[in-house]
Amino acid sequence: MLNTPIRSVEWSNDHITLLDQRLLPSQTEFITLTAIEDVWEAIFELKVRGAPAIGITAAYGLALWAQQSQHDHFNEFCEDLKKQAAYLETSRPTAVNLFWAIKRILSVVERVSTIKKAKEAILDKANVIAKEDEDVCRSIGEHAINLFQDGDTLLTHCNAGGIATARYGTALAPFYIAKERGIHLKAFASETRPVLQGARLTAWELQQLGIDVTLITDNMVAHTIKTKGINAIIVGADRIAANGDTANKIGTYGLALLAKALQIPFYVAAPLSTIDLATSSGEDIEIEERHADEIRKLNGQLVTTADMKVFNPAFDVTPAELITGIITERGIVSGDYKTKLEGLFI
Ligand SMILES: CSC[C@@H](O)[C@@H](O)C(=O)COP(=O)(O)O
Numbered sequence: 251m252l253n254t255p256i257r258s259v260e261w262s263n264d265h266i267t268l269l270d271q272r273l274l275p276s277q278t279e280f281i282t283l284t285a286i287e288d289v290w291e292a293i294f295e296l297k298v299r300g301a302p303a304i305g306i307t308a309a310y311g312l313a314l315w316a317q318q319s320q321h322d323h324f325n326e327f328c329e330d331l332k333k334q335a336a337y338l339e340t341s342r343p344t345a346v347n348l349f350w351a352i353k354r355i356l357s358v359v360e361r362v363s364t365i366k367k368a369k370e371a372i373l374d375k376a377n378v379i380a381k382e383d384e385d386v387c388r389s390i391g392e393h394a395i396n397l398f399q400d401g402d403t404l405l406t407h408c409n410a411g412g413i414a415t416a417r418y419g420t421a422l423a424p425f426y427i428a429k430e431r432g433i434h435l436k437a438f439a440s441e442t443r444p445v446l447q448g449a450r451l452t453a454w455e456l457q458q459l460g461i462d463v464t465l466i467t468d469n470m471v472a473h474t475i476k477t478k479g480i481n482a483i484i485v486g487a488d489r490i491a492a493n494g495d496t497a498n499k500i501g502t503y504g505l506a507l508l509a510k511a512l513q514i515p516f517y518v519a520a521p522l523s524t525i526d527l528a529t530s531s532g533e534d535i536e537i538e539e540r541h542a543d544e545i546r547k548l549n550g551q552l553v554t555t556a557d558m559k560v561f562n563p564a565f566d567v568t569p570a571e572l573i574t575g576i577i578t579e580r581g582i583v584s585g586d587y588k589t590k591l592e593g594l595f596i
Pocket residue numbers: 299300301302345407408409410411414415419420421447485486487488498499500564
């Protein structure tokens with residue numbers, strides 16, 4: 251049995267090694283990314299997914315491009331780097347960690363004046379982004395664990411686990427910290443459509459680590475909360491606006507409404523890198539719409555007619571007033587999110 255989730259993104263000398271999350275849980279296959287186009291495709295196709303893991307992969311993607319660059323002139327190198335950054339930014343729109351990580355990489359070349367130094371600085375920064383995320387996720391788990399008691403049962407949606415981050419995850423981090431400390435937390439996992447990330451990823455990830463997890467389909471949540479004594483819901487986030495409105499995997503908003511109706515707390519666990527103070531409210535968050543075949547098909551087989559009209563938003567926005575608390579590496583905030591989220595950055 252594993253002690254911590256397997257690492258989904260790693261820099262290996264001159265390429266990126268990536269766990270192909272589309273194949274889980276039936277195949278644990280690592281792929282090699284050797285060009286920036288591979289990185290774009292891996293993010294777009296959900297080979298790598300989860301806000302922090304997307305950011306880390308994009309940072310390494312720019313490091314990969316930089317290592318391979320044949321430019322002789324520093325200015326041309328910098329101009330091209332910006333173009334590659336803009337290209338990677340088109341891979342997915344909602345998770346702000348992608349834009350946050352790319353911005354951090356671009357800022358390092360402002361402090362150097364040679365291509366050699368820029369190449370080193372970019373890779374160093376990508377490594378820092380990955381390492382920081384691991385520490386940050388652990389801190390999130392350590393704060394989150396204080397909210398729960400031995401024997402509690404938590405429902406989580408989609409996958410905000412170790413494979414969605416550098417390690418530990420966000421919403422799943424308290425389960426790992428609890429296990430280390432001999433505290434028993436039980437999980438119920440949802441997101442069984444459109445891309446089954448609760449079933450394929452979270453249930454698998456927690457089971458691998460010996461955590462008591464039960465899978466339910468998305469239409470079973472209200473009944474399960476009522477009949478199975480769910481103490482709280484905890485989810486991750488793709489972008490948290492300045493007022494606390496939170497974009498996360500489609501279905502999250504419905505869970506928050508259920509939590510309110512059934513009077514259980516609803517927590518969001520996310521790093522500061524997911525908080526976007528430049529976006530004032532959830533209305534300004536771009537929600538990705540994905541290919542209709544994600545809905546029309548299941549395991550490659552049509553479950554409706556081939557030309558069925560489909561609406562397939564990948565995320566929804568939970569209004570801040572439905573969120574009991576946002577758990578970050580710097581502590582838990584609740585209530586006046588606008589002031590308190592800003593305060594986390596001081
Ligand atoms: C720590 S991962 C947080 C979020 O990114 C996660 O909850 C989620 O919604 C993932 O969406 P995905 O489409 O799989 O990238």
